[in-house]
Amino acid sequence: MHERNQYALLLSGGGARAAYQLGVLKSISTFLPRNRGIPFPIVCGSSAGAINATGLACYASCYHLGIRKLEHVWKNFTTRQVYGSGIRDVYSHLAKSYFQSFQSALNQKHPSSLLNNEPLRKLIRKKLDFKRIDNNVANGYLRAISISASSYSTHDSISYFQGHQTIQPWHRQQRRGIKTALHSEHLMASSAIPLVFPPVKLDGEFLGDGSVHQLSPLSPPIHLGAEKILVIGVEQPERAPRFTDVIHYPGGLEIAGHLLDTIFADTLRSDLERMQRINQTIAQLTPAQRQQSKLKNIDCLMINPSITFNEIAARHFHQMPSGIKSLLRIMGLHNKEDSSLLSYLIFEREYCKELIELGFNDGLTRAEEIRSFLAI
Numbered sequence: 001m002h003e004r005n006q007y008a009l010l011l012s013g014g015g016a017r018a019a020y021q022l023g024v025l026k027s028i029s030t031f032l033p034r035n036r037g038i039p040f041p042i043v044c045g046s047s048a049g050a051i052n053a054t055g056l057a058c059y060a061s062c063y064h065l066g067i068r069k070l071e072h073v074w075k076n077f078t079t080r081q082v083y084g085s086g087i088r089d090v091y092s093h094l095a096k097s098y099f100q101s102f103q104s105a106l107n108q109k110h111p112s113s114l115l116n117n118e119p120l121r122k123l124i125r126k127k128l129d130f131k132r133i134d135n136n137v138a139n140g141y142l143r144a145i146s147i148s149a150s151s152y153s154t155h156d157s158i159s160y161f162q163g164h165q166t167i168q169p170w171h172r173q174q175r176r177g178i179k180t181a182l183h184s185e186h187l188m189a190s191s192a193i194p195l196v197f198p199p200v201k202l203d204g205e206f207l208g209d210g211s212v213h214q215l216s217p218l219s220p221p222i223h224l225g226a227e228k229i230l231v232i233g234v235e236q237p238e239r240a241p242r243f244t245d246v247i248h249y250p251g252g253l254e255i256a257g258h259l260l261d262t263i264f265a266d267t268l269r270s271d272l273e274r275m276q277r278i279n280q281t282i283a284q285l286t287p288a289q290r291q292q293s294k295l296k297n298i299d300c301l302m303i304n305p306s307i308t309f310n311e312i313a314a315r316h317f318h319q320m321p322s323g324i325k326s327l328l329r330i331m332g333l334h335n336k337e338d339s340s341l342l343s344y345l346i347f348e349r350e351y352c353k354e355l356i357e358l359g360f361n362d363g364l365t366r367a368e369e370i371r372s373f374l375a376i
Contacts, residue, residue, distance in 0.1 A: 020305055084121045233268060
């Protein structure tokens with residue numbers, strides 16, 4: 001696998017939308033022979049994408065097995081496995097957070113949040129065997145895995161990575177790479193959507209979703225040695241401008257969905273544009289100038305969904321547990337079709353299956369492009 005160490009996979013965040021990523025990854029398995037290791041020895045992810053990335057890293061020696069393990073989880077998901085979503089779960093957690101707000105900061109033992117994602121912690125610990133990562137690195141199937149989180153303490157984007165001994169930590173403006181032995185709390189921190197899920201305290205810092213403060217999403221795979229990066233995002237296709245009806249103010253949930261779309265998509269898009277400009281600059285240099293320059297050409301292939309998630313999520317709204325449906329209606333959910341927030345929060349199996357199928361078909365549609373890029 002060492003000859004492929006320049007290939008990386010980058011999985012962006014997006015809550016339940018990350019089921020789409022699995023579909024694209026599953027389509028790639030149709031190009032590979034059985035018992036083949038992962039075709040991208042560097043895997044990086046943030047938020048829900050970090051969970052998918054970790055699943056692949058745990059089974060880096062057999063790509064097909066890793067896909068089957070992830071698919072089993074996604075196709076049997078219920079929202080209750082991710083966060084407390086029944087009537088009692090939702091409102092007892094909100095009441096607890098409310099009464100805790102009257103306590104002094106010194107007496108607060110639990111972080112406040114809209115939802116309680118303790119079920120996700122139990123699921124991660126049950127399904128992911130982090131000990132396999134070191135074995136896969138030692139056997140050459142995996143060069144490195146990186147999980148990004150945001151520090152509320154320093155405003156830095158932190159990439160926690162585990163990999164080959166030659167890879168060194170890094171420190172740039174508002175970006176850090178920390179070498180560590182990954183465990184469940186790194187994933188809990190990376191997937192802690194602001195306000196929705198509680199922050200995680202780790203190594204003396206309070207951490208949240210990896211897509212926040214992530215000014216350069218391409219930085220982790222590049223620092224880990226990547227020169228060709230396959231990016232699987234969850235950005236929806238361009239639609240008509242939002243909030244054009246000036247008679248009605250946009251609701252709180254519509255604004256929340258808009259903010260999440262911004263967090264999970266905008267910085268990645270701008271970083272890809274920056275990379276393209278750097279590649280163009282390198283192309284103008286003479287061979288001698290290139291040798292002196294610290295810049296290197298990075299090739300990226302971006303895969304995003306061909307249709308929007310919002311309509312799909314609206315069709316599955318009735319499957320959500322009663323507590324979360326009640327909460328969303330209280331918060332002003334009127335038009336399900338226009339709420340991006342739903343597409344992040346519905347972890348029901350039928351919804352996830354539809355996103356997997358969408359990703360699989362998108363992957364097959366671009367099969368030749370993917371195969372050429374990955375040289376498989």
